[in-house]
Amino acid sequence: MATPYSDRLVQSTASIAAPVIRDVRLRDLGDALSRGWEDFKAVPSHALLLCVIYPVLGVALFRLVIGYSVLPLLFPLAAGFALIGPFAALGLYELSRRRERGEEASAWHAFSVLSAPSFGAMLGLGTLLLTLFVIWVAAANAIYVGLFGYAPAAGIPDFASRIFTTREGLLLIVVGCGVGFLFALVALCISVVSFPMMLDRHATVAAAIYTSLRVVAKNPVSMAAWGLIVAALLVIGSVPLFLGLTVVLPVLGHATWHLYRKAVEPDPNPPRERPHPPKGRRYAAEFPISLLPWGRHKP
Template identity: 65%
Template sequence: MATPYQANVTNVGDADAGGGPVVRTIGISDLHRALQRGWEDFNAVPSHAIILCVIYPVIGLVLARLVHGYSVLPLLFPLAAGFALLGPFAALGLYELSRRRETGESASAWDAFQVFRSPSFGAMLGLGTLLFAMFVAWIMTAQAVYTAAFGYETAANIPDFVTRVFATSQGWWLIVVGCGAGFLFALAALCVSVVSFPLMLDRHAGAGEAIATSIRAVLRNPVAMAAWGMIVTMLLVVGSLPFFLGLAVVIPLLGHATWHLYRQVIVPDPAARPVIPPSRPRKPAADFPANLFPWKRD
């Protein structure tokens, strides 16, 4: 089935030396188009997307509780910003839903979990582990920057914390250095993952090829990718208020939009023959949760 992206072959770049994916040059209008199509996907399957992403607010609140003993206030912003590092991996099911809608296949909650049967899921898991390591490193860096600025003394309350950050020289040092460090982490994550996971899902590429293609996409489209990074950051900040609950909408939107951004950036391979796993019979809801463990059934 032809996709709307196959006809758009203008501003096409060169493939890598090994004949890898061809990267297009895109503009700001392509980002708007990706967001628009992502919103259409979200409207088509909103309940499924929220079910897949409701774990985000839960993770955020759990992480906040875990660091409560070290004063949760200094790490609330780093935790919210850190979702930008983990988002590309956690949105795998959303990419699958967008891919299925694009090709006219069924797009249900169960269909989203077909991503776990992808031949490249091992590579996706490896890259996801890398992003998680970056997330942990970012949280540790943020804690170290705060400690360097204010020591180990915790803020007495929210007004005290706000005063420390915005009304002292140490606070402004914290803002400048912290945002600078966060920018470097976000830039690294953007370079290695902006189209990596959709590429692995779509073409069953390895992690190395996917990362290399993602970096080439960023280098070929520095302005557009910088704008995309700012869009992601702003939406995540908005979605993190209050208590990360808005991420249940923002993450699905960005996940679907990332798939369409991938389609805008990477030229489709007309010779591609996707590996389609054998279909499985639908399991009635009455069998839940037993139907999650088919190997235990005769």
């Protein structure tokens, strides 16, 4: 005999299997970015909490490659942010979702995504993107070694001279950008709306990836433009020692949630949400543990 729970499960599975995909116009991309900027302004404190790791990591990587004379990896590592960014923005999707529903949204709410029913699926897709990132860095290194051998660059001037004044350097730019484009294309196709969908509909990895592919197939021009926008903003944010990413990344994260809303029809049978526990009292001495769901006091 069917139970209310099994009925909800069947309805949820049906809605996940084939969500309705909308047409996404170029003006929708601008509107998604505008809404992402509004979310960022409404909850700006989370930028330091969630995204300052990127500038710190960028500076650390810069120092690492200088110290070990592996300058050829600096650009691939920086470009790799675009591959793992959708997973890193999980908390931002949750904040945008809460604001959309008229719920309270503050920095610590970003961590409630850790208790989402589909967090395991998100972690699985995040692992896939991380694997893609590692393969990209290995491929970029192999291309450089294939053209210049294993001899390290003596420093930044020597490295720049190799890249911009030699035939091998020009070939490296063309081949490297071409291969990097393929990696970025794969990441875009499988993750453009995957993480927001898993958070919103509790979808499986397979269902989320399939939906992302359908969105890209139905809106190839708009999705290509979105990829170019993301790449351009990441480059702009990376120029001042990656510090601009503290603004660019949260805005893009919030905008991705709104892009998902524009690309996928809302679920007619949304999964029932568990009630959020009360915040309880938090003390400054317990920061940052008090930001985590399991670190909050009961009232």
